[in-house]
Amino acid sequence: MAASLFQSALSLLFWLSLLASSDASAVAKGALTVRQARTAQKTGLPGSWQYQACITSEGNGRRVWKYQIISQTATATSCLTQCQSFGYQAAGIEYGNECWCGDAVDIAAAGSTTAAETDCGVACAGDNRYNCGGGNRLSWYLWTGTPLYVWNYPTGANAGRYELISGGVVIPLLTTSGVNGKYTFVEKFGTGAPNSTGAYELDVSQLANPSLAWREMHVKTDVFCSASVTLPDKAGRQINIGGWSGDSTFGIRLYWPDGSPGVPGVNDWQENVNVLKLQRGRWYPTAMVMTNGSILVVGGQTGSNGPPQPNLEILPRPSGAGVVYADWLERTDPNNLYPFLAILPSGGIFVGYYNEARILDPVTFNTIKTLPNMPGAVNNPGAGRTYPLEGSAMLLPQYAPFTGPLGILICGGSTIGAGIALDNCVSSQPEGDGAWTLERMPSQRVMPCMTALPDGTYMILNGAHQGAAGFGLATDPNRNAVLYDPSKPVNQRMSVMANTTIARMYHSEAILMQDGRVLVSGSDPEDGKNPQEYRVEVFVPPYLLAGRPRPSFTIANKNWDYGASIPITVQVNGGGATRVSMLGAESSTHGNTMGQRTLFPAVSCAGATCTITTPPNKNVCPPGWYQLFLLDGPTPSISTWVRIGGDPAALGNWPPYPDFKKPGL
Incomplete structure (x- = not known):
């Protein structure tokens, strides 16, 4: 009885408020009430959606919000639920069936103005009892209560800083941290680039003398869009796999890092495609060291913009072994290049590709488990995370006694066709239920780089606000760095850090240095607006700017x-x-x-x-x-x-050819 009286009183107050507005159409149907809007809440956070006003949907030549969802069953509740699940704290309904998601600050930025409530009198397509905007008019709602996300804005030393360290000599397509304390750069050899020998090595201890800091090295075939890992042999050799076209797609190149900081090395890349080659030519493959010490090579295409290579192979090649077909790679081509790979604590192999993920058996490579699809854009579940839609992936920290599940973090990406860069990260524990947790990022980002830091946090940097990976396919460089701290609560993990003055877009890289800084290099957009970028920077995290002595x-x-x-x-x-x-x-x-x-x-x-x-x-x-x-x-x-873990695959004695230097076991 009490509940019924309360509902009657609430209803009376609602109708009186509508009558006070002298809005006949609102009396007939009405905007969604606070009580009804509360049903859209899915996060468990205290708060609710509250109706604000009828506003114009455009101003200053632009839309108020960019994310549009059209549905012939649209209701305010369904719209608010979808926007909220992707971290948007403002939403609007237009012309009965158009849901728009964004933030309240976008309204003033677009020059939108308040309109008469009678302008928002079109019935919701999915529930004609309520109004859902009108022609070029939005019924807009605001999330109130506990924020859906909290971004931190440190200042001064707490925001870190960028420092330019070298004018550079090449635009690296791939950078590797060497066990000799130096950093190898490989670049698109043979395609007309200045200084094109295919490889250089950077000794940061010699930056005062560029002729000593940069050691010229050489490859024999084009490493454009290849893969690399460091071998577990006792020399820490680096292996580079695949390439752009012809023989280079079959390429297997090895480098034994020598010298030390301040001491020049003499070794160079070794390669002989006539005796050592992949079973399949590969452009944009991924490589990973497996638990048995051998190298897994996954996917790619046959060459520049060629057919897919929907298969896996092992190096060194087991006797009589061929490639293993993967239907999931063929089905998702061409949006699965450079798939993300990781060994899981159970021994299974995680692979993330396009917007899908699965766990493979480490012996047969059969699928053990298929994970739910990764969320994409609020209005486009078909957005992807691997090249060419290109986000970036990291493994979250593992802590002793190492009994907990391993987490995977993937940030950024883009949509097919329109190239709308994503403004979120997703994370999952594949060995658990595999569900993806979505966290809103402070800005859109495609072609980001992520780097793990020694304190268990992560830097997100480089990339663009719009587009996809490739020459001339992205616009509006994202110059801001973001710090991601997984020790904080979900949706409170991101801090907006310092900005760089250099556009770092397609073919930009970032890796951790031995002194805890992040080495940032490259950019080759070929867009006629942003230059090819040879300069090398470092990002200095706040832990090096607080004035505390190093241990x-x-x-x-x-x-x-x-x-x-x-x-x-x-x-x-x-x-x-x-x-x-x-x-x-x-x-x-x-x-x-x-x-x-x-x-x-x-x-x-x-x-x-x-x-x-x-x-x-x-x-x-x-x-x-x-x-x-x-x-x-x-x-x-x-x-x-x-x-x-030693060298369980005996790579120190591989390959068995006289023109390759081997460290032995």
Whole structure:
């Protein structure tokens, strides 16, 4: 009875408010009430949608909001629910069947003005009891209560900063951190680029003398849009796979990093396509070191804009083994290039491609589990995350005792055709229910780069606000850096950091340096507006700008077994908790950071001696090379390269040809 009286009173108040507006059509149908709008809430956050006004849908030659959903069953509730699920705190309904999503600030930015309520008298297509705007008129609603997202806006040193470190010599298509403390750049050899030898190596300790900082290297075939990883052999050789056309698509190139910071190396890339080659020519493939130490190569196309290669192969090639067909790669071509790969703690292989993901058996490569599709744009579930729609992926940190599921984070991307860049990140725990959690980003971003930092956070930088990957296909460079902190609550993890003055668009890269900075390079948009970019920058995170001294450590054992106890001698300054992190050797290209992984092993200290308990097995921590950092609170040391898991595939003796230098076992 009490509930019935309350509902009657609420209804009376509603009708009186409509009568007071002298709006006959609103009396007949009405805008959605606060009580009804509350049913659109799906996040569990305290709050509700509240009707604001009838407004013009255009002003200053532009729409108020850019995201349009047309439905012949549209209701205000369905519109508000969809907008809310993608983090938009304002929404409007136009002409009965058009739902628009955005933010309240967009209204003034577009020069929209308030209109008469009678202008918003068109019935909702899905519920004619209520009004849903009119011709060029929006019935607009605002989310009130707990915000759907909170972005942080640090200032000064807390926002980090960009620094220019070199004029550069090439536009790298792929950058790799070397176990010799240097950074390899490979570029589109043979396609007319200046300084085109195919490869250079950067020694940042020699930046005061560019002739010493940049060592010219050479490849024999074109590495344009190839893949790279660091091998788990004792030399930490780098392997580069695939290329642009002809023989280069079959290319397998090896480099043994030598020298050290301040000490020039003499080794160069080695290649002989007549004796060592892929089974299938591949352009835009992905490579990954598996738990058995061999290299998995996935996907790509046969050559420049050619047919797909919907298959997988292994290096070194097992006796008699061919390629493994993958129907899911053929079905999603051409939007699945440079697929995202990762070893899961269960031993399965995660693969993300286009807007899909699945887990593969590591022996048969049959599908163990198909994950739900990744959310895309609020108005386009067909938006994608891999090249050419191109977002960027990272593995979220793993912490001792490593019993929890591994998380995958993918940020940015774009829609097919229109090239509307996405303004969200999605994350999942594939070994759990596989559901994707969506988080709104502060801006749209296609062709982003992401880099893991030693403190367990991530930098999102580079890319554009509109378009897709490729020459001349994107516009409006995104110069802002964003810090993503997964230790914070969902939808509160992003901080808007410093801006660069340099457009970093197609073919821009970012990798972690041993001193904790981010090496930012390249841009080759070929759009007639933004230049080809040779200059090299670093992004300096806030943990290096707070004035705290770095911790340091020494370590004798740099060749680890699983589940071992490793002593280190440390020097810390009492800035906070002592931690250690391990970050996998990485190669960055087209938003795909091959080899990236972040682990925080257990560490215990007694005075200046600490003991690290290494990760327990090859599924948690695949064999290979990792940068080991000591952290004193948020401040990282200079890293030291360590290897874990040995060389189980005996790559040190591969390939068995005299013109390849091999480190042995």
